[in-house]
Amino acid sequence: MEATSTRANPLVDPGLTIWNQDVAIYLFLGGIVAGVMILSGAMRLWYKQEEPSLALRLLPWGNLALISIGMFCLFLDLENRFNSWRFYLVFKAYSPMSWGAWVLLLVYPVSAHMAWAETPAHWRETVLRKVPLLRPWGEWSVRARRNFAALSIVSGSVLGIYTGILLGAMPSRPFWNSSLLGPLFLVSGVSTGAAFMLLFRLNQGERRFLGFLDFLLILAELGIIALWIIGMAAGGEASLQALKLIFGGPYTAAFWSLVIALGLVTPAIAEFIEYKHRAIPGRGAALLVLGGGFALRWIMVYAGQHSGWASEASAGLF
Amino acid sequence: MLEQQFGMTVDTRTCVGCAACVIACKTENRLAEGYVRNWITTQTRGRFPELVMTIRSERCNHCRSAACVRACPTGASHYAAGGTVQVTGSKCTGCKACMAACPYDARYVDEQSGTVDKCTFCNHRTSRGMATTACQEVCPTRSIVFGDLNDPDSEISHLLAQRDWYTLKPDAGTRPSHYFLK
Numbered sequence: 302m303e304a305t306s307t308r309a310n311p312l313v314d315p316g317l318t319i320w321n322q323d324v325a326i327y328l329f330l331g332g333i334v335a336g337v338m339i340l341s342g343a344m345r346l347w348y349k350q351e352e353p354s355l356a357l358r359l360l361p362w363g364n365l366a367l368i369s370i371g372m373f374c375l376f377l378d379l380e381n382r383f384n385s386w387r388f389y390l391v392f393k394a395y396s397p398m399s400w401g402a403w404v405l406l407l408v409y410p411v412s413a414h415m416a417w418a419e420t421p422a423h424w425r426e427t428v429l430r431k432v433p434l435l436r437p438w439g440e441w442s443v444r445a446r447r448n449f450a451a452l453s454i455v456s457g458s459v460l461g462i463y464t465g466i467l468l469g470a471m472p473s474r475p476f477w478n479s480s481l482l483g484p485l486f487l488v489s490g491v492s493t494g495a496a497f498m499l500l501f502r503l504n505q506g507e508r509r510f511l512g513f514l515d516f517l518l519i520l521a522e523l524g525i526i527a528l529w530i531i532g533m534a535a536g537g538e539a540s541l542q543a544l545k546l547i548f549g550g551p552y553t554a555a556f557w558s559l560v561i562a563l564g565l566v567t568p569a570i571a572e573f574i575e576y577k578h579r580a581i582p583g584r585g586a587a588l589l590v591l592g593g594g595f596a597l598r599w600i601m602v603y604a605g606q607h608s609g610w611a612s613e614a615s616a617g618l619f
Numbered sequence: 620m621l622e623q624q625f626g627m628t629v630d631t632r633t634c635v636g637c638a639a640c641v642i643a644c645k646t647e648n649r650l651a652e653g654y655v656r657n658w659i660t661t662q663t664r665g666r667f668p669e670l671v672m673t674i675r676s677e678r679c680n681h682c683r684s685a686a687c688v689r690a691c692p693t694g695a696s697h698y699a700a701g702g703t704v705q706v707t708g709s710k711c712t713g714c715k716a717c718m719a720a721c722p723y724d725a726r727y728v729d730e731q732s733g734t735v736d737k738c739t740f741c742n743h744r745t746s747r748g749m750a751t752t753a754c755q756e757v758c759p760t761r762s763i764v765f766g767d768l769n770d771p772d773s774e775i776s777h778l779l780a781q782r783d784w785y786t787l788k789p790d791a792g793t794r795p796s797h798y799f800l801k
């Protein structure tokens with residue numbers, strides 16, 4: 302006979318890991334996708350300096366691939382995958398997870414339209430000649446290109462904010478429970494999106510534009526992180542305890558070295574120097590930004606689950 | 620008459636932490652090996668040799684403002700009859716948003732079904748008109764009392780009116796229906 306009486310649920314105790322690396326990867330890829338959607342939409346609408354490079358025009362296809370990998374990770378994280386269609390039977394306004402499921406449904410068609418409309422005309426024509434059935438949709442998509450670019454900015458922003466709110470809307474975890482997590486993940490997402498784009502063969506003007514934009518985004522991100530820390534420091538006992546996770550606690554070294562020093566400050570300096578000397582931004586800073594963006598989500602997902610409300614203190618026992 | 624609002628008290632003066640309630644729940648609900656829906660928490664405070672120990676039998680608090688219900692994207696976690704919080708397995712995707720949202724870590728994933736599970740306040744009993752839970756029935760010190768908080772004549776209402784009590788993590792804002800008598 303088994304007589305376990307201490308709390309011993311293998312999926313909760315003793316380590317309390319509810320969400321693991323799958324969710325960190327999903328949030329990371331979701332952020333990049335949001336960033337690329339916003340940036341490619343914005344560049345289609347407002348960046349008029351030169352003919353867009355082939356790489357820029359093909360990037361939305363890469364986006365579709367990334368979001369598919371991200372969704373696959375989320376799918377892997379589900380414990381009861383056969384029920385995943387249940388997400389789409391209801392919309393629960395209070396549940397960020399529900400928002401996320403529906404937002405992904407919007408992101409797919411918008412990204413697909415963007416990808417198609419940005420594909421060079423002669424390639425599109427080849428496809429349409431082979432599959433004439435697609436012609437009405439294919440031509441309409443291109444005519445509506447600017448509308449889709451605008452929609453891409455909007456849905457990318459919602460996706461980016463949602464990746465933060467998924468964690469931020471959990472009052473149970475003081476490390477997460479901040480409305481700043483939405484903007485933080487959005488800005489970080491756009492920054493990693495820009496870094497992802499810089500990995501490809503963009504032309505010089507595009508590289509300069511994205512490099513300098515990324516510098517500004519990193520500054521904004523550092524500012525939001527500072528506010529988030531101040532918010533926790535100004536909070537109650539539970540928030541202070543949560544803050545200790547990155548001030549002396551187990552995530553201190555990783556947070557300050559991987560996220561702040563290597564992932565934000567170093568690339569920001571590099572990008573600023575490149576801008577000052579009118580150099581063409583390379584891939585080094587971009588890789589650091591991507592590494593830092595991943596580390597941020599990894600640490601957030603794990604550290605947040607270690608934060609909570611102390612029952613003794615709040616029950617007035619001590 | 621007000622609708623029923625089930626609640627539970629655990630008398631921390633008499634609870635000795637024998638864990639009979641844990642085993643009773645495990646047996647009643649045929650839980651898989653290694654899983655429990657309620658558990659014993661012991662807390663020691665003070666400075667040696669003047670130490671005070673509190674023992675509590677804990678479980679899902681069936682919160683009236685339940686974070687898990689708000690976080691659930693499918694409606695699998697929901698408020699049910701008697702103001703309890705239940706999980707409909709057939710709607711659960713195992714996304715674990717409810718587990719992340721629960722400040723008490725009262726939930727777990729049942730590995731066999733892949734769905735989330737937790738204390739039900741024995742709704743399979745109460746729905747048939749039974750007035751006790753499995754844990755309450757076996758408690759040798761009668762520390763556990765289950766009943767309708769909205770019925771002023773219930774034993775639980777009397778206890779809460781007469782004794783000092785606290786709920787766990789009140790700052791988390793979940794309004795538990797599970798009370799601990801001081």
Ligand code: SF4
Pocket residue numbers: 678679680681682685686687688704720721722723724725726737793
């Ligand atoms: S204790 Fe946790 S699982 Fe139970 S109702 Fe409250 S929030 Fe939900």
Ligand code: SF4
Pocket residue numbers: 690691692693694695696706710711712713714715716717718735
């Ligand atoms: S794991 Fe199940 S019960 Fe929990 S939030 Fe997800 S769908 Fe709802």
